[in-house]
Amino acid sequence: MTKKNVTRRGVLKSGAVAGTGLALPTIFTASSAAAFTNEPTGSSVTLGFNVPQTGPYADEGNDELLAQQLAVEHLNGEGDGGCLNTFSSKALQGNGILGKKVGFVTGDTQTKSDAARASAKSMIEKDGAIMINGGSSSGVAVAVQGLCQEAGVIFMAGLTHANDTTGKDKKANGFRHFFNAYMSGAALAPVLAAEMGKERRAYHLTADYNWGWTQEESIVASTEALGWETVNTVKTPLASTDFSSYIAPVLNSGADVLVLNHYGGNMVNSLTNAIQFGLLDKVANGKDFKIVVPLYSELMAAGAGENIKGVLGSMNWNWQLQDEGTKAFVKSFGEKYGKPPSNSAQTCYAQVLLYADACERAGTFNPCGVAEALEDFEFDGLGNGPTWYRGADHQCFKDVLVVRGNENPTNAYDTLEIVEITPRAQVEYDPEHPMFAGGELGKCNPGA
Numbered sequence: 001m002t003k004k005n006v007t008r009r010g011v012l013k014s015g016a017v018a019g020t021g022l023a024l025p026t027i028f029t030a031s032s033a034a035a036f037t038n039e040p041t042g043s044s045v046t047l048g049f050n051v052p053q054t055g056p057y058a059d060e061g062n063d064e065l066l067a068q069q070l071a072v073e074h075l076n077g078e079g080d081g082g083c084l085n086t087f088s089s090k091a092l093q094g095n096g097i098l099g100k101k102v103g104f105v106t107g108d109t110q111t112k113s114d115a116a117r118a119s120a121k122s123m124i125e126k127d128g129a130i131m132i133n134g135g136s137s138s139g140v141a142v143a144v145q146g147l148c149q150e151a152g153v154i155f156m157a158g159l160t161h162a163n164d165t166t167g168k169d170k171k172a173n174g175f176r177h178f179f180n181a182y183m184s185g186a187a188l189a190p191v192l193a194a195e196m197g198k199e200r201r202a203y204h205l206t207a208d209y210n211w212g213w214t215q216e217e218s219i220v221a222s223t224e225a226l227g228w229e230t231v232n233t234v235k236t237p238l239a240s241t242d243f244s245s246y247i248a249p250v251l252n253s254g255a256d257v258l259v260l261n262h263y264g265g266n267m268v269n270s271l272t273n274a275i276q277f278g279l280l281d282k283v284a285n286g287k288d289f290k291i292v293v294p295l296y297s298e299l300m301a302a303g304a305g306e307n308i309k310g311v312l313g314s315m316n317w318n319w320q321l322q323d324e325g326t327k328a329f330v331k332s333f334g335e336k337y338g339k340p341p342s343n344s345a346q347t348c349y350a351q352v353l354l355y356a357d358a359c360e361r362a363g364t365f366n367p368c369g370v371a372e373a374l375e376d377f378e379f380d381g382l383g384n385g386p387t388w389y390r391g392a393d394h395q396c397f398k399d400v401l402v403v404r405g406n407e408n409p410t411n412a413y414d415t416l417e418i419v420e421i422t423p424r425a426q427v428e429y430d431p432e433h434p435m436f437a438g439g440e441l442g443k444c445n446p447g448a
Helices: 058-075 113-125 138-151 181-196 210-224 244-252 264-276 298-308 324-337 343-362 367-374
Strands: 044-051 101-108 131-134 154-157 174-176 201-207 229-236 257-261 290-295 312-315 377-379 387-389 400-405 416-422
Touching: 044 058, 044 113, 044 343, 058 101, 058 131, 058 264, 058 298, 058 324, 058 343, 101 113, 113 131, 113 138, 131 343, 138 154, 138 174, 138 210, 154 343, 154 367, 181 210, 181 290, 181 312, 181 400, 181 416, 201 210, 201 244, 210 229, 210 257, 210 290, 229 244, 244 264, 257 264, 264 290, 264 298, 298 400, 298 416, 324 343, 343 367, 343 377
Parallel strands: 044 101, 044 131, 131 154, 154 174, 201 229, 201 257, 257 290, 290 312
Antiparallel strands: 312 400, 377 387, 400 416
């Protein structure tokens, strides 16, 4: 694996599986002797890893699971310790969490909200999971975050990019390390304007669920503020695999940019269809036609192959960063699995360590003590440089990457190049920003 220099601008396995439906509201019970839900009483503690092992985001989910397993190994003192060696907080000693060996159970979200809730519920009620981590869909994240609030356990969100997760649907028991759609727009729009000009006409294809909606809203707002015009916005079903019928109308729309608010397999398929229609060979309004993918991942880039060459987008993290935390994680992950980690893997790995660290600093597994330790926590050494977990909404703030499909990749993992590292200050916003309005953080629920 060749890295590029960038200038800064003890395992328990469960049969917990996702079900089909879940009656609401869900009622959780706890022993009258327990101070909080699933208070550990033995020599071990169980974490719940809820990821899409099937469905359109399965590649992301499987990579998340590899990272979660690696985090457990490091917490238990196995392997090289990874980011325990670079994390600015020194509370973790590789002896589990609060002296208890860490085990885990898994569930398959199927990228469906009801299935994700059912699998999380099973892990909490049947397996005694005290924390849930994972997911690769904002619809899933919002559903599971609500369930964890009801259950009285901490939810350390995985890959969730919709503004809603820490906006109108924020919860006191939930925390997000991943960036959001607003941040993508704030980082990406200035680069788009600089490279493509300020007089562009954009056509949006958008995944029809809460992530797609807020991604579209954020990119429209940020690009229109710089002079772009939005020609049309069209919603596409999450289950779509062929986007040809959605691409065809773009040709006669008067647009000269296609924005694909798609992720995972959806983006791979929609971008492939767009290339098949020859969009990047077209000239519209006297300009070379362009395609933008606002949210990228390494796994999507690999799936899309040569189609992503030259296509701009944003990322939460990339294995080619040169900070000490990134290098430590990439080394551990690469030596164990033979490939560099994706940004979804890094997010879940960091979230598991952040939860464990908060337990150590709080001296308890009580979710309210853990939440208090995480609120307004500032740290470094897990990737992306100095990072802040804002107490007002439990959103994490750090630098954001603008990336481009590599025109001349040198290997299978060199598909994306970092164009700009956008400083944290450029993507911060007020907690009361209109895109995040509505809903209340509420109070932490210990569940008992």
